[in-house]
Amino acid sequence: MSQCPCGSGKSCSACxxxxxxxxxxxxxxxxxxRSRYTAYTLNQTSYIESTHDPETRDSLDLDATSRWAEExxxxxxxxxxxxxxxxxxxxxxxxxxxxxxxxxEKVLHHEESIFIKRGDSWYFHDGHKPSSTIVRxxxxxxxNDPCPCGSGKKYKKCCGR
Numbered sequence: 001m002s003q004c005p006c007g008s009g010k011s012c013s014a015c016x017x018x019x020x021x022x023x024x025x026x027x028x029x030x031x032x033x034r035s036r037y038t039a040y041t042l043n044q045t046s047y048i049e050s051t052h053d054p055e056t057r058d059s060l061d062l063d064a065t066s067r068w069a070e071e072x073x074x075x076x077x078x079x080x081x082x083x084x085x086x087x088x089x090x091x092x093x094x095x096x097x098x099x100x101x102x103x104x105e106k107v108l109h110h111e112e113s114i115f116i117k118r119g120d121s122w123y124f125h126d127g128h129k130p131s132s133t134i135v136r137x138x139x140x141x142x143x144n145d146p147c148p149c150g151s152g153k154k155y156k157k158c159c160g161r
């Protein structure tokens with residue numbers, strides 16, 4: 001009984017395996033996300049394809065996906081945020097980090113995935129890198145503020161040129 005690669009702490013047979021083998025359908029966006037990660041670790045590209053939204057499935061390159069899955073050493077999945085995507089929702093977002101090693105180099109894949117529910121099935125619709133928010137340590141310097149260099153001039157007339 002091996003632990004599931006998705007990081008749930010459960011055995012694979014009690015976690016993602018029933019979804020990947022088609023015995024059950026993933027009941028939430030997060031469970032689909034976890035099972036898709038596990039499918040990558042097992043190079044089960046047929047599951048990746050079947051759980052990709054039919055509306056965006058043409059963007060999936062199965063050969064490249066299979067090569068990526070096969071050539072990678074999967075190191076772990078961390079779910080960072082789940083927005084909606086429950087049993088009674090029609091859409092959901094799962095933000096995650098997947099770690100893997102490829103060609104001896106460790107890679108961190110950070111993504112926000114959008115999931116759509118069609119009928120009673122969840123599908124991966126699209127994914128993108130989350131936008132990063134700039135956090136300043138000091139307040140933003142305005143054009144008309146005194147220049148921080150101490151010249152006595154306005155910032156726009158001094159260092160802000």
